[in-house]
Amino acid sequence: MKFFKSKYKFNPDTLQYEKIKFSFKRFLLRLLPHSIASTVFGAILMILYIVIFESPEEKFLRAENEYLKENLNKINERLVKDDKILEEIAQRDNYIYRTTFQQDTIPSTIRNAGVGGSDRYKHLDGFESTDIVKDVAKKLDQVENKLNIQSLSYNVIIKELKKRDKLYKSLPVLQPIHANELTRIGSFYGYRPHPILGVVHMHHGLDLVAPTGTPVYASGDGTVVDIERNNTGSGYGNSILIDHGIDGLSSRYAHLSSIDIKAGQKVKRGQFIGRVGSTGLSTAPHLHYEILIYGATINPLRYMIAPTPDEYEQIIKLAEYPGVSFD
Numbered sequence: 339m340k341f342f343k344s345k346y347k348f349n350p351d352t353l354q355y356e357k358i359k360f361s362f363k364r365f366l367l368r369l370l371p372h373s374i375a376s377t378v379f380g381a382i383l384m385i386l387y388i389v390i391f392e393s394p395e396e397k398f399l400r401a402e403n404e405y406l407k408e409n410l411n412k413i414n415e416r417l418v419k420d421d422k423i424l425e426e427i428a429q430r431d432n433y434i435y436r437t438t439f440q441q442d443t444i445p446s447t448i449r450n451a452g453v454g455g456s457d458r459y460k461h462l463d464g465f466e467s468t469d470i471v472k473d474v475a476k477k478l479d480q481v482e483n484k485l486n487i488q489s490l491s492y493n494v495i496i497k498e499l500k501k502r503d504k505l506y507k508s509l510p511v512l513q514p515i516h517a518n519e520l521t522r523i524g525s526f527y528g529y530r531p532h533p534i535l536g537v538v539h540m541h542h543g544l545d546l547v548a549p550t551g552t553p554v555y556a557s558g559d560g561t562v563v564d565i566e567r568n569n570t571g572s573g574y575g576n577s578i579l580i581d582h583g584i585d586g587l588s589s590r591y592a593h594l595s596s597i598d599i600k601a602g603q604k605v606k607r608g609q610f611i612g613r614v615g616s617t618g619l620s621t622a623p624h625l626h627y628e629i630l631i632y633g634a635t636i637n638p639l640r641y642m643i644a645p646t647p648d649e650y651e652q653i654i655k656l657a658e659y660p661g662v663s664f665d
């Protein structure tokens with residue numbers, strides 16, 4: 339059988355049937371509708387197959403997708419809880435710590451400030467899970483922002499604590515003679531007749547009467563800025579001046595029998611610095627104790643605290659050991 343059948347066409351001019359020559363192009367044109375139909379049919383079959391049956395790989399991907407979405411939702415819920423905890427910490431920070439240390443509270447507008455604009459999350463667009471991924475990203479940013487602000491806030495408070503710790507330790511509040519050793523207060527701050535000169539005279543300190551050789555202790559942390567050794571029977575005699583490094587405060591210890599510290603040395607409250615004597619312009623063994631603010635004396639009783647003998651022992655012991663420090 340011939341594969342290509344010959345075709346004939348009637349010619350009205352010659353009144354004859356003439357054989358039509360074979361054309362490949364015409365052949366293809368005739369074939370076209372069949373091939374289109376079969377392609378479409380094939381495609382429909384394939385789609386039906388895909389819709390009805392899933393490949394194992396597709397099944398796995400679908401399951402994994404579900405798993406990821408479910409866990410993203412759980413992470414989202416946990417971030418909401420974390421945010422609430424941070425909110426409570428912020429409240430405590432504002433109304434307890436910052437208030438206690440006289441710091442301005444941090445406004446919630448700063449604590450809850452959003453991070454960046456909407457463009458920040460644009461790269462997450464275009465997927466079925468975009469919403470949940472964006473939500474998690476936003477919440478994470480918010481939590482991180484709050485954590486950073488909280489951390490900075492604590493830095494400020496720790497700095498303030500260190501400052502206060504230094505301030506409290508430096509204040510010249512300790513009575514420089516042990517409670518057990520102090521006989522009496524011989525003379526107070528103010529105008530009084532001078533025991534030697536006999537005229538009314540401003541007495542710039544507090545006279546703490548105690549036997550010669552009684553230990554004298556620094557009233558607050560500071561630096562020894564001046565030591566005077568004077569056995570001429572005038573003025574302060576042997577004396578120590580300690581600068582406390584805050585608010586221009588310094589303290590002077592005069593008429594000492596011995597000086598047991600060097601100029602420039604750092605001292606702690608309760609540290610042994612010398613012994614009671616009667617050097618300088620003095621009639622009997624006592625410690626002449628002054629507190630000065632920027633070089634002008636004030637009444638030491640405005641600062642001085644007399645601890646009980648037991649407390650005094652503890653303070654002296656504390657001064658002997660390097661204590662716990664914030665810096």
Ligand SMILES: [Zn+2]
Binds near residue numbers: 525543625
């Ligand atoms: Zn005096």
